[in-house]
Amino acid sequence: MKKRLFTSVLSLVLCIGVVLSAVAQVKPDVLVKQRQAAMTLIGKYFGPLGAMAQDKAPFNGEMVNRNALFLEVLAKMPWDGFQDVTANEKSGALPTVFKDPARFKKASEDMQAAVANLVVVSKTGDIPALKVAIGGIGKTCGGCHDNFREKK
């Protein structure tokens, strides 16, 4: 009985160890590529909304609803890619990301809040309010980009 317990605990610990080490070993350049991928998709789904909000494209309520839900999830994704190990990697991220993490975190939270707001407003179908909500997201994007990114 004791032997069985011992073996299972040992295997469990080893498994956890393997899994943890696998996660810990994601290379910094991969982390950069992954967070850039999240940002690229955020751009993909925000772009059409931005155009609609500025009357540069015909308003499409269905697309707004769909993209808002995509953005809500996507908006949560890039941030775990900004670990300190990536500080020396080549990317658009400015050193301020790592020198001022509190401000960077606030900027990311502002963006997520603006996107969550869009999801709420999209349920009302109120078009002028939707345009305002979309504009609000654009401002949080621009605010962060200005301080924490140098577009390559």
Add this chain to the structure above:
Amino acid sequence: MKRIIVAGIILLWVSAESAWAGGDAKRGEYLAVAANCVSCHTAEPGGAVPYAGGRSLKTPFGTFYGPNITRHDKQGIGRWSESGFFQAMRFGTRPDGDPYFPAFPYLSYTMVTDSDLTDLWAYLRTIPLDNTPSRKHDLGVLFDWRLPLKPWKWLFFTPGAFVADLKQTQQINRGAYLVRALGHCSECHTPRNLLGAPKQSRYMAGGKGPDGKKVPNLTPARLKKWSDKDLKEFMVTGLFPDGDVVGETMGIVIRNSTGKLLSIDLDAMIAYLRSLPRIENQ
């Protein structure tokens, strides 16, 4: 005889101040959009009173705050005359004769034509008054001393209205006027030397902006990568073709200025930018 003299004096005085001898405020409103006065002269948080001052401009010399330019007599420019406005814009000189810090972009605004200045003044007179006091600039030691600006201006500033280049098309001249005089784009997009003056040899080639952030190169060296359509779209929406959003410092220019310009004016500005000498990034 006395009555004629009195009537003449009253006529002169009235005409000096009233609209029917002055400019077109509606034209002036559009010019103010092109010159983007509101962005520097309005405080940063949303909902601030337009033109009541407050926006900060961080530079290597300290932080400047755009003053209140509403019609308020004490806190704004209510007591100014049109000639005072001309003196500020064309010559970079305050009503008391002291030079302005070039954070106020008179190196560009000097090129605004007389008739446009008249229209701008007419528009400024229509702005509702606000009594917010102008915030004092927060400058480094010695940099808040205006006297050195006199030799600075002698070295780096040539006052004078825009003169069309007859070798270029009308469209390019219009674009040049919008970019160089009103839009004052080069104030951010041309890098500066240690004394804070623009390096004309790298005109519009970007580099480090006034607040230290990187500013793009707008000469054909980089602009050739953009189609006219994408560039115009960007100047109206602030969106890149891949859905990316421009940084806020330019975002506010697009929202308050270029995004509100006439389509033909944007075409002219793009045509002018494409005619600039190609300067590669360093």
